[in-house]
Amino acid sequence: xxxxxxxxxxxxxxxxxxxxxxxxxxxxxxxxxxxxxxxxxxxxxxxxxxxxxxxxxxxxxxxxxxxxxxxxxxxxxxxxxxxxxxxxxxxxxxxxxxxxxxxxxxxxxxxx
Amino acid sequence: xxxxxxxxxxxxxxxxxxxxxxxxxxxxxxxxxxxxxxxxxxxxxxxxxxxxxxxxxxxxxxxxxxxxxxxxxxxxxxxxxxxxxxxxxxxxxxxxxxxxxxxxxxxxxxx
Numbered sequence: 001x002x003x004x005x006x007x008x009x010x011x012x013x014x015x016x017x018x019x020x021x022x023x024x025x026x027x028x029x030x031x032x033x034x035x036x037x038x039x040x041x042x043x044x045x046x047x048x049x050x051x052x053x054x055x056x057x058x059x060x061x062x063x064x065x066x067x068x069x070x071x072x073x074x075x076x077x078x079x080x081x082x083x084x085x086x087x088x089x090x091x092x093x094x095x096x097x098x099x100x101x102x103x104x105x106x107x108x109x110x111x112x
Numbered sequence: 113x114x115x116x117x118x119x120x121x122x123x124x125x126x127x128x129x130x131x132x133x134x135x136x137x138x139x140x141x142x143x144x145x146x147x148x149x150x151x152x153x154x155x156x157x158x159x160x161x162x163x164x165x166x167x168x169x170x171x172x173x174x175x176x177x178x179x180x181x182x183x184x185x186x187x188x189x190x191x192x193x194x195x196x197x198x199x200x201x202x203x204x205x206x207x208x209x210x211x212x213x214x215x216x217x218x219x220x221x222x223x
Contacts, residue, residue, distance in 0.1 A: 041215060042213030042214055048210070058210065098202070099160075103147075105153055
């Protein structure tokens, strides 16, 4: 099993550009999450999904959109990137609500 | 004040030392997680606990619900234990396994 994978691993964008981050998991987990990690701050939840076809806002959803068309994939979109979105993005998944979360390797995004 | 506070923020130890990392939280919780993040990014779940104590190899995690405090202990530390250790809590009654994360403790174990 690959676990949780993320693509790409690194990306540099110019302000105003758009991109999509892909998260895939092969553990048949229902729940998937997108976090961002910034220096001096704990991980913060951007959006999450409790199952195929569902999405919900987390703590810091502004400027991001998500989709969960297939159970194994959770996409994070930036429609118009801003320098404030420079961060490391982590995807995670869990079997159900109270189970531990499994994290992907992260995507380092720089917006100039 | 952050809802989850870790101490110390940075810790340097010599190989073989016994290490303790602390986590205090201010909200009611249903579970507490300890995570490990190595340089270069990957995050691994070490423990999830809601009471008492758990042990895995050289790692021990304890929690005191009444005092809203948890500790992560590493016995016979080794340079490969060098990483950021992150405490996270699941807010009691909070929806959908949303975790509140501490800012992490950076541990460096020197040979």
